[in-house]
Amino acid sequence: RVVVLDFGGQYSQLIARRIRELGAYCEIWPYTTPPHRFQTPSVRGLILSGGPSSVYDADAPRCHPEVFELDVPILGICYGMQLMVQELGGQVERADRGEYGKALLEILEPDSPLLKGLQPRTQVWMSHVDSVKKLPPGFRVLASTEATPIAVIGDDARRRYGVQFHPEVVHTLEGNRLLENFLYRVVGMRGDWKPENFVAAQVESIRREIGAGRALCALSGGVDSAVAAALVYRAIGDRLTCLFVDHGFLRKGEREEVMHTFQKRLGVPLVLVNAADRFLRAIQGVVDPEEKRRRIGHEFIRVFEEEARRLGPFEFLVQGTIYPDVVESGATPGAPTAVIKTHHNVGGLPPDLRFRLVEPLRSLFKDEVRAVGRELGLSETIVTRHPFPGPGLAIRVLGEVTEEKLAILREADAIFLEEIRKAGLYEVIWQAFAVLVNSRSVAVMGDERRYGYTVALRAVTSEDGMTADYFRFSWDFLERVGHRITREVPNVSRVVYDITSKPPATIEWE
Ligand code: XMP
Numbered sequence: 001r002v003v004v005l006d007f008g009g010q011y012s013q014l015i016a017r018r019i020r021e022l023g024a025y026c027e028i029w030p031y032t033t034p035p036h037r038f039q040t041p042s043v044r045g046l047i048l049s050g051g052p053s054s055v056y057d058a059d060a061p062r063c064h065p066e067v068f069e070l071d072v073p074i075l076g077i078c079y080g081m082q083l084m085v086q087e088l089g090g091q092v093e094r095a096d097r098g099e100y101g102k103a104l105l106e107i108l109e110p111d112s113p114l115l116k117g118l119q120p121r122t123q124v125w126m127s128h129v130d131s132v133k134k135l136p137p138g139f140r141v142l143a144s145t146e147a148t149p150i151a152v153i154g155d156d157a158r159r160r161y162g163v164q165f166h167p168e169v170v171h172t173l174e175g176n177r178l179l180e181n182f183l184y185r186v187v188g189m190r191g192d193w194k195p196e197n198f199v200a201a202q203v204e205s206i207r208r209e210i211g212a213g214r215a216l217c218a219l220s221g222g223v224d225s226a227v228a229a230a231l232v233y234r235a236i237g238d239r240l241t242c243l244f245v246d247h248g249f250l251r252k253g254e255r256e257e258v259m260h261t262f263q264k265r266l267g268v269p270l271v272l273v274n275a276a277d278r279f280l281r282a283i284q285g286v287v288d289p290e291e292k293r294r295r296i297g298h299e300f301i302r303v304f305e306e307e308a309r310r311l312g313p314f315e316f317l318v319q320g321t322i323y324p325d326v327v328e329s330g331a332t333p334g335a336p337t338a339v340i341k342t343h344h345n346v347g348g349l350p351p352d353l354r355f356r357l358v359e360p361l362r363s364l365f366k367d368e369v370r371a372v373g374r375e376l377g378l379s380e381t382i383v384t385r386h387p388f389p390g391p392g393l394a395i396r397v398l399g400e401v402t403e404e405k406l407a408i409l410r411e412a413d414a415i416f417l418e419e420i421r422k423a424g425l426y427e428v429i430w431q432a433f434a435v436l437v438n439s440r441s442v443a444v445m446g447d448e449r450r451y452g453y454t455v456a457l458r459a460v461t462s463e464d465g466m467t468a469d470y471f472r473f474s475w476d477f478l479e480r481v482g483h484r485i486t487r488e489v490p491n492v493s494r495v496v497y498d499i500t501s502k503p504p505a506t507i508e509w510e
Pocket of ligand 1: 033266293390391466505509
């Protein structure tokens with residue numbers, strides 16, 4: 001693998017993604033990673049990311065100096081290059097003004113392995129204030145721009161390279177070629193990162209980790225836990241038990257689909273716990289959304305605990321933690337501390353239920369998880385599934401949750417999603433769902449005035465759920481859905497469409 005050493009740059013994830021798109025397996029490690037962790041044959045090359053600091057800042061992030069002595073190729077990008085220059089005896093200076101945006105790079109050494117095949121003059125994208133003023137011993141200038149004479153540097157013998165611009169952004173037109181050169185001409189990667197290789201490698205490492213032990217996995221119906229479970233099942237077979245807790249807030253047909261996929265298609269031992277009554281009781285009369293979440297989370301842990309005791313003992317707990325979860329929770333990738341994913345997974349278990357965590361997807365992005373899921377034979381419906389909150393429909397019925405309201409919401413939601421699938425829009429939308437609003441409105445049905453429910457529809461596009469924009473349906477589409485819902489779902493007399501983006505509005509209504 002290639003490791004991106006992260007100095008807090010905004011593009012670290014993008015670098016990793018480009019590397020994988022180019023066919024090499026890549027992980028992001030924090031700059032504080034101790035040097036001995038790199039001393040394994042599986043680390044074949046290092047990329048030092050950019051970062052917001054200046055190498056002169058007293059609190060500038062610095063990796064251990066021994067990193068620069070490692071016998072692997074290193075590519076420093078922006079801050080990463082400047083740090084390498086400083087550590088290896090060169091000099092970095094603050095320029096009068098920064099250079100931001102497009103620049104024309106002139107190649108001085110077209111035969112350097114890093115720059116082979118690039119146009120003699122090529123557009124790159126810069127974002128820096130500091131610049132390299134003096135090269136460390138052994139380095140040569142390989143390319144320049146007008147404002148930055150030392151824009152690409154290299155020491156072919158020691159396989160150390162630095163670029164001042166950002167090859168990972170699309171505005172650097174030949175950035176991929178440069179990264180490809182680093183991977184294949186400098187590092188000598190094989191270019192075989194494919195889902196099947198990931199599966200094979202993980203199966204082996206899970207077998208080693210779990211040995212003869214038993215593992216438990218709570219399925220949520222979502223992509224991540226499903227893929228993690230299928231992967232661990234491939235590794236240890238029946239020594240994995242999956243637990244599927246139906247808390248009664250699932251969407252229409254969801255339970256059947258999970259049961260079908262896991263039991264029938266994959267043959268995974270699955271224990272279904274039908275706990276709808278106790279969850280509904282737990283949130284009876286509760287209107288505050290956070291209180292709903294808290295109680296559902298609490299109840300979930302209780303159910304989980306009971307079942308783990310009944311079915312156990314288990315030494316291992318499988319979780320579908322993926323890379324963005326690790327980053328969002330501020331944990332260090334690869335660190336032993338367990339990241340407990342949202343409420344719906346397991347936190348705060350009693351001491352006699354200590355598990356060792358197995359998190360085989362920790363280094364993957366969502367689309368990679370999907371690719372691995374396909375490789376494992378999961379259905380397209382599960383693999384492409386929209387994110388769904390742990391507390392489920394309980395936070396989409398605004399205010400007090402009752403069985404009647406859940407039934408109405410389930411039907412309206414199913415119609416909306418069915419029409420979205422029919423229109424071929426499911427995969428361009430990040431999340432789409434119906435919300436049952438907690439105020440009624442007047443309706444005239446036949447000759448009668450009725451006081452019916454209002455259903456709100458929400459559909460958003462997003463990259464990561466942190467920001468989102470509402471989806472622009474055609475009026476015809478919205479009319480069709482609205483018409484079907486008022487006609488087919490009893491007691492719904494009004495349908496509205498939510499046109500707010502995030503921010504200011506969150507994706508969910510509660
Ligand atoms: P918001 O509503 O905060 O949602 O814009 C961002 C993403 O998080 C999901 N979400 C949750 N997921 N438990 C979860 O597991 C929750 O309590 C929860 N609340 C929101 C939401 O569906 C969206 O994908």
